[in-house]
Amino acid sequence: MLDEAEVRQVARLARLGLTDEEVGVMRGQLAGVLAHVRDLDAVDVEGVDPLGLAPAGMGSREDDVRAGLAREDALAGAPEPVDEGFGVPKAFE
Amino acid sequence: MTRSIGEALAAARDGSAQEVATAAIARARDDRWGALLHVDQEGALAAAASVDTAATEGRAVGPLAGVPVVIKDNLCQRGTPTTCASKLLEGWVAPYDAHVVERLCAAGAVIVGKANLDEFAMGSSGETSAFGPTRNPCDEARVPGGSSSGSAAAVAAGIVPAALGSDTGGSVRQPAAFCGLVGLKPTYGRVSRYGLVAFASSLDQVGPIARDAASAAALFDVVAGYDPRDATSADAPRGEHVAAVARGVRGLRVGVPRDFVAGADPDVRDAFERALDRLVERGASVVDVALPHARHGVSVYYLVATAEASSNLARFDGVRFGLRVEGADLTETYERTRARFGPEVKRRILLGTYALSAGYYDAYYLRAQKVRVRIAEDFAQAFERCDVVATPTTPTVAWRLGERSDDPLQTWLQDLYTLPASLAGLPALSAPCGTGEAGLPVGFHVTGRRWDEATLLAVAGALEGER
Known part of the structure; x- marks a missing residue:
């Protein structure tokens, strides 16, 4: 059974800020979903290749260099463009 | 009201694409269903004017010349806001055109605006949009379905004869059903997702919603086809789908x-x-x-799609796009920024992260992939x-x-x-x-x-x- 500590741990992994109230609500909802998906345990999946769906015709292609987005276009919607890159707050002291 | 693509095409042939566009813009401005998030009057009128000029000069016009359409607001259109109905992308302006937008423009279509949706295409009622729910034009007390809620509502309300949505688990087909329309989710690989904001990459497809099958087919024929910028785009033969509509079902x-x-x-x-x-x-x-x-589809989907979403939505972190909410350091900035996702998106990111996390991967994600097969x-x-x-x-x-x-x-x-x-x-x-x-x-x-x-x-x- 999912507990609130696990919800907080998963939120930390996902870098997702949650309020205490949200942690409680999400715990209940996610526990319900995780109980529901146990229906998959009854399916015989012996020998099934989990990548067996990859369609034909989607093979690898030549690794050609192509023009990409112009730097100024890529930076235009960023919260903090700095010189020629994305500005970020300090990561550590 | 423009009921079909055929009517709009006939008007464009008469050199009155601008009249058709002006009327569609007026209807879009009068949107009481919450169907649209942005109306691009300038762009639409310019597109219509170039269709009229071509028609007047006797030059060839495209297969959708002068047809007003709206596109779901998770499709990039250069110079216009693309929000995915999320606070995370509020005010963000797309710096390039999606493949399907290029195709629409080349075909002479007139893109009137961007349609509301469930936030990041996550939802099946249109109610998870950060900018307010969409109402069903068939009964305004009801939901239009989702996640392509605004695309369906705009067509059902008669604002435009056809629209593009995206479909990951039913997001074109379910709102089409709820609004009395035709909605097509093409074969995976049929339509390039270049410029579609990714939700679940093993599932996402762009598809048409229209009042009738011929209109859906006309839109589908324009947007389908190979594009090297989407690694899953297949070089499949393109068909003449408008003709197929009248083919009948004898022997089927x-x-x-x-x-x-x-x-x-x-x-x-x-x-x-x-x-x-x-x-x-x-x-x-x-x-x-x-x-x-098939009865296991819900469980498979909500593990696989959320796992992929948890990865795809990692890019909305306050660094590269749209919103940033400052924190004391980088990690806190990520967490505070991403706290602005709505509850449905948070729920799915959490579930997907859980399904992929150490100790649970085999029991959830991997098993779901096998049942999918x-x-x-x-x-x-x-x-x-x-x-x-x-x-x-x-x-x-x-x-x-x-x-x-x-x-x-x-x-x-x-x-x-x-x-x-x-x-x-x-x-x-x-x-x-x-x-x-x-x-x-x-x-x-x-x-x-x-x-x-x-x-x-x-x-x-x-x-x-x-x-």
Whole structure:
């Protein structure tokens, strides 16, 4: 059974800020979903290749260099463009 | 009101694309359904003017010349806001055109605006948009379905004759069903996702929503085709799908998984059975097929799609796009910024992160992928006995706004009929098939073989013939 500590741990992994109230609500909802998906345990999946769906015709292609987005276009919607890159707050002291 | 693409095309041939565009813009400005998030008056009028100029000068115009359309606001259009109906992207302006936008423009279509959606295309009611819910033009107290809620509502309200949506687990087909429209999810690989904001990359497809099958086919023919910028884009033969609409269904074998269909409400089942009868009257036959794993589609989908979403949405971190909420350091900035996702997006990111995390991966994600293969195998076996598989699109008609927002699992369970085709990568279509409770539209859902959208459109055309 999912507990609130696990919800907080998963939120930390996902870098997702949650309020205490949200942690409680999400715990209940996610526990319900995780109980529901146990229906998959009854399916015989012996020998099934989990990548067996990859369609034909989607093979690898030549690794050609192509023009990409112009730097100024890529930076235009960023919260903090700095010189020629994305500005970020300090990561550590 | 422009009812079909054909009417708009006729007007454009007369050199009055600008009149058609002006009228569509006026209707878009009068949007009382919450269908649109942005109206691009300047862009639309410029596109229409160039169609009129070409027509006046006797130059060739494209197959959608002068046809007003709206596109779901998770598709990038250079110079216009692309929000995904999320606070995270509020105010962000796309720096490039999606492949489908390039195709629309080259075909002469007039993009009138960007349509509302469930936030990041996550939802099936249109209610998770950060900018307010969309109402169903058939009954404004009801949801239009989702996640392509605004695309469907804009067509149902008569603002435009056709729209583009995106479909990950039913997001084109379910709102089409709820609004009495035709919605097509093409075969996986058929339409390039370049410029579609990614939700679940093994499932996402762009597809048309329109009032009739011929309009949906015309839009589909324009946007389909190979594009090297989407690694999953297939170089499949392109068809003439408009012609397929009138092809008829004589000799067509329609497979019906009876146990699965039994899960729908009686009013929906009645409308579905009447549609089967109409297809039989027109020369089709109905055969029983089994899709024994289809009932696991909801569980498979909500593990696989959320896992992929948790990865795809990692890019919305306050560094590269749109919103940043400053924190004391980088980690806190990430967390505070991403706290602005709405509850449905948070729920899915959490579930997906959990399903992929150490110790749970095999039990959840990997098992779901294997059951997904079983679902695809069911279809392969069914197609030995039939040409299309038919079910209702949804188990109920459109529900009331606010009626189900407290219980996300119950809402997810409503997706049972649209998910299997998505998981198997097959083309699927919803066509109107009469009405159920309260006179609300019911959708007839057909799934076809890979690349066989033509047969699905023929079914839709055959059902229209009786309306």
